[in-house]
Amino acid sequence: MGELRTRSLRADEAEAFFDVFSAAFLNDSLKSSGELYGPAFRMEHAHGVFDGDEMIGGAARLEQEITVPGPAQCPVGAVTGVGVAPGNRRRGVLTALMRAQLDALHENGTPIAALFASEAGIYGRFGYAPASFESHLVVPRGAAFLPTAEVDGRRVREVGREQGTEIAQACYSAAAAARTGWLSRSDGSWQARVLDWPAVRSDLSAPRFAVHPDGYVIYRAKRAWTPRGPAYQLHVAELVATTPQAYAALWRYLLDFDLVAEVHWRKAAIDEPVLDMLVDPRAVDRRVVDGLWVRLVDLDRALMTRRYAAPVDVVLDVTDRFCPWNEGRWRLRTDATGSTTAIRTEDAGQLSLDITDLAAAYLGGSALAALARSGRVVEHEPGALVATSRAFATDCAPHCQEGF
Structure with a gap:
């Protein structure tokens, strides 16, 4: 085997890129992933690792913005399509891809990267950490709301894909x-998000759109019949509302649907309001898993x-083995007006932590004080510690309800 080379990809290498992606995930249907993901990113933002002329690894990114606490908008490299062809593990392919991606983001001034991890043990060594968590919810049909739950009385109506996409x-x-x-x-x-693609559909219906004047839900139906009658499932892709009353109306629409036994939502927030609206919250089958990983x-x-969330003046002694430009002591200072500086300093560190710990706390998904209890942050x-942990705290749990 010759020396491996890593470089940016050309537009005409998309097919080879998706072939590697498909092989890495043992899923032949992903060979046509370009139909689903191709419009969302440019191949020049993807990298490939080559053994001679053969591409044996690939990783891409979407150039987007993410809402960070404030709220404020921050450029993010949304990492996707990461894969190493079978038979090429333990050759440094993934490390080379991560190195190329992070160097490119550093050079173009993108402050953070984010991804969804196929396996939780992979990305910590590259400086990523779970920055948000998500709930897998299964809510039974007809679940009753508390009297305090105010439901907007305006009608929720079904519309076609074109109109639904425009409203959404x-x-x-x-x-x-x-x-x-x-x-x-x-x-x-x-x-x-809405493409009716067989690999995405599986045994579910095409996407359906239910809209309200102040929100919408995109969902798919799974047919099921039992000896006792229909037991369909509704699978929520996303539910968005701009008022609590509209949120309640959309949930009431789903929970009162004829033929349906359960409503499933695999990417709900861990503090999803519906959990506090139900008379019997135990009726919900709920599992919390890691969501968005941030670097x-x-x-x-x-x-x-x-x-x-609060003024702070602290010196952070940061380790970063993969991106050495971040390593060292940094003074983070923010005041009551929101003015913030982060500059290098020779002053003694008040907290010692790794870049992964800052990533975990960055969106407010994990508290620095909690990380300290596990030995990851040292005061x-x-x-x-308490002052810094409170400053990083947020009122609502961070959440990313889409995959990429």
């Missing part, structure tokens, strides 16, 4: 700007982009 785009843009963890969407991203590409830019000056 406008509503999503307004909601995403205020919700930590939500991503901006290009036209290509929207196509990937701080440029620590100072990332820290200065978000806003903080050198009394009071520094």
Whole structure:
């Protein structure tokens, strides 16, 4: 085997890229992934590793914005399509791809990268950490609301895909700007969300759109009949509302659907309001899993982009083995007006932590104080940990309800 080479890909190498992706995930249907994902990213933002003329690894990114605490908008490299062809493990292919991606993001000034991890043990060594969590919810049909749940009385109606997409785009843009963890969407991203593609459909229906004047839900139906009658499932792709009353109306629409036994939502927030609206919350089958993984590409830019819950002045002693430009002592200072600086300093560190710990706390998904209890963050000056942990806290749990 010859020396491996890593480089940016050309537009005419898309087919080879998706062949590698398909082989890595042992899924032949992914060979046509370009139909689903192609409109959302450009091949020049993808990298490939080559053994001679053969591509044996690939990784791509979408150039989007993510809402960070504040709220504020921050450029993000949304990493996707990462795969190493079978028979090429333990050759440094993934490391080479991560190196090329992070170097490219550093050079173009993108402060953070984000991904969804196929296996939780892979990406920590490259500086990624779970920054949000999500709930897998199964809610039984007819679940009753508390009397305090106010349902908007305006009608929820079904519309076609074209009209539904248009309504959803406008509503999503307004909601995403205020919700930590939500991503901006290009036209290509929207196509990937609603495309009726066999590998995505599986045994579910084509996407259906139910809209309200202040929200919408995209869902798919799974048919099921039992000796006792129909037991369909509704699978929510996303539910967006700009008022609590519209949110309640959309949930009531789903829960009162004829023929349906259960409503499933695999990418709900861990503090999803519906959990606090039900008379019997135990009726919900709920499982919490890691969601979006974040990597701080440029620590100072990332820290200065978000806003903080309280003023803080702290020296962070940061380790970063994969991106050495982040390593060292940084003074993070933010005041009551929201003005924030993050600059290098020779002062003694008040907290010692790894770049992965900052990534975990960046969106507010994990508390630095909790990480300290597990030994990941070390306090050198009394009071520094509590003050910094409170500054990073957010009122709502970060959430990303789409995959990429």
